Amino acid sequence: MTVTLRAAEPLSKVVEDRSTPPNIVLIFIDDLGYGDIGPFGATKQKTPHLDLMAAEGRKFTSFYAAPVCSMSRACLLTGCYNTRVSIPGVLFPGNTIGLHADEITLAEVVQPQGYATACIGKWHLGHRSPFLPTKHGFDVYFGIPYSNDMAIDPLHAHFSQDCLFREGMTEAKARQGGIRDTVPLMRGEDVVEYPADQSMLTKRYTQEAIEFITANKERPFFLYLPHTMVHRPLAVSDEFRGKSKNGILGDAIEELDWSVGQIMRTLRDLAIDSQTLVIFTSDNGADVGSSAPWRGKKGSIFEGGVREPCIMRWPNRIPAGTISNQIAGNIDLLPTFARLVGTTLSADREIDGKDISSLMFQEDAPPVRTAHLYFTQSGELGAFRQGDWKLFLSDPNKTDETKRPMLFNLVTDPAESLDVAASHPEMVGVLLAEALRQQKDIQDHCRPAGKLEK
Incomplete structure (x- = not known):
């Protein structure tokens, strides 16, 4: 750094x-x-x-x-x-x-x-x-x-010496496996209360x-x-x-x-x-x-x-x-x-x-x-905004066979209810080209996440 x-x-x-x-x-x-x-x-x-x-x-x-x-x-x-x-x-x-x-x-x-x-x-x-x-x-x-809504990592949680175990929990029980909706409360790198x-x-x-x-x-x-x-x-x-x-x-x-x-x-x-x-x-x-x-x-x-x-x-x-x-x-x-x-x-x-x-x-x-890029939770570039215009690179409501771009004007149609891609093909082309250019820049200059062996 x-x-x-x-x-x-x-x-x-x-x-x-x-x-x-x-x-x-x-x-x-x-x-x-x-x-x-x-x-x-x-x-x-x-x-x-x-x-x-x-x-x-x-x-x-x-x-x-x-x-x-x-x-x-x-x-x-x-x-x-x-x-x-x-x-x-x-x-x-x-x-x-x-x-x-x-x-x-x-x-x-x-x-x-x-x-x-x-x-x-x-x-x-x-x-x-x-x-x-x-x-x-x-x-x-x-x-x-x-x-x-998640659970504790039973293998890697580090409990403080004075950790408060609640609801009948013990460290031994916690090490047996996590329970959904029961998460650790931490101070620094130590679990101080669980759940x-x-x-x-x-x-x-x-x-x-x-x-x-x-x-x-x-x-x-x-x-x-x-x-x-x-x-x-x-x-x-x-x-x-x-x-x-x-x-x-x-x-x-x-x-x-x-x-x-x-x-x-x-x-x-x-x-x-x-x-x-x-x-x-x-x-x-x-x-x-x-x-x-x-x-x-x-x-x-x-x-x-x-x-x-x-x-x-x-x-x-x-x-x-x-x-x-x-x-x-x-x-x-x-x-x-x-x-x-x-x-x-x-x-x-x-x-x-x-x-x-x-x-x-x-x-x-x-x-x-x-401009603003809209990435999906799976990491795909799903949409792109330039000024008043927002282009979906494909319609998320369609099947793979029928996917096509959607275009909305966020000023005149803030609810994104009227797809005007068919009537503004030139705008679709301009936005699509710029979206793909910016996406390529990120792909070419992305940095790795931190990773542990196990």
Whole structure:
């Protein structure tokens, strides 16, 4: 890994002469759909803290992730499409691969500038020791290593001496084999609780986050908070159970909103609110919730599977109560963080994301990137967006014999309901050629995942 340092340059007229690097809090929700929170149209559950965050910050309406868990986290942490870093759609406890040691993560971008770093929540980029957050730039890790519907790796789990075994579990029983929906809770590289009490994860993550922020209030810090909820099985603490008007999903979302409020209050109480950039977004489309108004949900490359709610707030830096409709996504955060903290990334690797600080700070900023690639969970390039146009390289609803490209205008037809490929053959040709060109670039310059022999 090579990171070259330099002094930060002015980002825009909005932040000129305000180059002090911010604290960064990145809240990453699991399986939360575009229409699951108030600022993006939810009405069944109440999200007052996110409503306030949006009123005090900027909403991004074309912010992209990926269809499922691991691939989205690879995009977020490395600034690259997951296919470039060879991370598949979903990693499982039996896998022997993970994020390669040579990849530069968000934490490794900010760490050389003196930042304290923490990952609190779901990791899902490899559960074996060489792939854990502590090997990828995070000083602190507390959370579950993969999705909460999975099971423990009975062969490779390392239990702490004081591990809390619950529900009649013992280490001997755990070594006999994993049980679905029972996952380990880890601190560093050790399992400290098994099975994790999922009803308390949101609260415990929040408390850990507050303690980390408080301990590092006198220095710059980066807190990555990838919540377990609202991935199934849904769970919620007693305080929030039955309180929403949308069942346990609504309860869990309202508890996540409470968590946002607790973090915001902590920043204010410590008088570091104005020094802190807070970003809230999700890893993929809704599973049981709402991806409205888009078509599709989790696992899909229709907009509802990959277009996420995103709010960014930084008082006196990001204009309050504003919206950006420009194309952006989680791959853009790494180069953006690099710019904000004053780190220049090495030129020895391709980075797919772009610095979107202008979209954060400027009013009516022009596009930073006009294109986006949609990779399926199996690693195929399934669709390509250029400006207002989105081309599916083949119709996912057709059989192999009848597959053909589909073309949608996302401005006039945001629901992707009217295929206009037949009436715009020239546009199909242009987009297809560019999609294949960019796909070839990734194939020619992809990097391996980390891999263990067994």
